[in-house]
Amino acid sequence: MEVRERVEKHLDEILTHLKTLVSYDSTMGQSEEGYPFGKVPAACLNKALEIASSYGFKTVNLDNYIGYAEMGEGNQVIGILGHLDVVPAGEGWNTDPFDMVIKDGKAYGRGTTDDKGAVVASMIAMQIVKEMSVPLTKRVRLIMGTNEENGSKCLAHYVEKEGHIDMGFTPDGCFPGVHGEKGMVRGQFYSKATKIHDIQGGVASNVVCNKCTVIVDKNSFSTKILEDYFNDNGIEYTITDGTDTVTIEARGIAAHASMPSLGRNAISHLLVGLKKAGFQDPFTDFYNERIGVTTDGSLLGANCEDEYGDLTFNVGVIAKEDGVISGTIDIRFPVTMTVKQIVDKMTPNLETDGGFVKILQTHEPLYFPIDSPLVTKLLEAYQEVTGDMDSKPLTMGGGTYAKGINNCIAFGCEMQDVDNHIHDANEFISIEALVVQTEIYVNAIIKLLEN
Structure with a gap:
């Protein structure tokens, strides 16, 4: 029986399991004893382990941080690292983001692509390898985390408890493989020097903000200039007058x-629009001088590029609390550069009278030569299933578990040039893509077992 046929025989199970996991709103919750990232991510993990156990896999829950399902024997571990947590749903969905709906050959729901669909596809791929009676001379371990979207503390806990893997992949990038991941600098900006009464926007630091609301004094800006700016830049808006203030969304x-x-970015366009409309405010000046609507970090002096890509810059969340405005900064920098190089470029520009930037977290890039054995084996697995001999492994700005564990790269689950709306409304995975990625993962596991 061909692998494709085997996958299709399991398709109803794949969709049933995916619908079950999507039903958990596994965004990061309140930490409490026994539930490091909240009760719902832990419940989703335990459900995934229950499903894996039904296939006869050995399952282990590591303190509700992370768990794994395992088959095979031997000293070496092949790791497949997926995550069950998701970013907040946000607004703009045409369906309930936590009730998976299939329409026109696509499954819609938060996590269908990132990364619950890939977890289910990998689990079924393991089951198919077992059904094929492939010699399991190594342990194949599907590792399922619950904090990838908020720092991967789950994976750090796994490495502390279980150590690193001997080889493997995380199905959390794109095909035909990711041989480099940009480095990261995460920071926060702060300001007390502001006339803004309130500002709130964004759902997560790693998502471009699509809605921001600010309250300022009446007659502190030109409504016409602001409206013209919004219209010219494709920003939808509402302006609501109060007694003494104006609320702008x-x-x-x-x-x-x-x-x-x-x-x-709604935050950036709102603050740049207000500045252009004559709003006089030290924090707004700071934002325009150091951030603006740029996405390359150029106003902080961070802009740079290498042969694999350029630096990206995002403001994801902003809020005013206890008189202080703060906001998140997410920088992804080229794979051949270092944290020190980026920080040194920004250091002279981190502070003005209206605000300052504090660097909170950094990660060096991940880079495997394109002809390294792991990249080569996984590329072969992709090529043999798809027949695509033209696409080459690439580098990306997204950060995956591969940075937190040895001997791992991102491999799938997205296809190049397909926008699955991850981290956006109406996230989906096509049924055909689910079938193909499962088939590829079967081939990948077999090749790594032979390695």
Whole structure:
């Protein structure tokens, strides 16, 4: 029986399991004893382990941080690393984001692509390998985390408890493989020097903000200039007069922070629009001088590029609390550069009278030569299933589990040039893509077992 036929025999199971996992709103919750990232991510993990156990896999839950399903024997571990947590649903959905709906050959729901669909596809791929009686001379371990979207503390816990893997992949990038991941600098900007009464926007630091609301004094800006700016830049808006204040809501377009140019940042356009409309405010001046609507970090002096790509810059969340405005900064920098190089470029520009930027977290890039054994084996697995001999492994701005564990690259689950709306409204995975990625993962597991 061909692998494709085997996958199709399991398709109803794949869709049933995916619908079950999508039903959990597994965004990061309140930490409490026994539930490091909240009760719902833990419940989703335990459901995934229950499903895996039904296939006869050995299952282990590591303190509700992360768990794994395993088959095979031997000293070496082949790791497949997926995550069950998701970013907040946000607005703009045509369906309930946590009730998977199939329409026109596509399954819609938060996590269908990133990354619950890939977890289910990998689990069924393991089952098919077992059905094929492939010699399991190594342990194949599907590792399922619950904090990838908010720092991957789950994977750090896994490495502390279980150590690194000998080889493997995370189905959380795109085919035919990702041999480099940009480095990251995460920071926060702060300001007390402001006339803004309130400002709130964004759902996550790694998502381009698609809605922001600000309250300012009446007659502190030109309404016509602001409206003209919004109209010229494709920003939907509402302006509501109060007794002494005006509430402005700007609506942009969400996108993943690794590709901010695909979105339209509501925070940035609102603050740039206010500045152009004559609003006099130290924080707004700071934002325009150091951030603006740029997505390359140029106003902080961080812009740079190498042969694999350029630096990206995103502001994801902003809020005013206790008189202080703060907002998140997400920078992804080229794979051949270092954290020190980027920080040194920005350091002279991090502070003005109206605000300052504090660097909170950094990660060096991940880079495997394109002809390295792991990249080569996984590329062969992709080529043999798809017949695509032209596409080459690439680098990307998104960060995956591969940065937190040895001997791992991102491999799938997205196809190049397909926008599955991850981190956006109406996220989906096509049924055909689910079938193909499962088939590829079967081939990948077999090749790594032979390695």
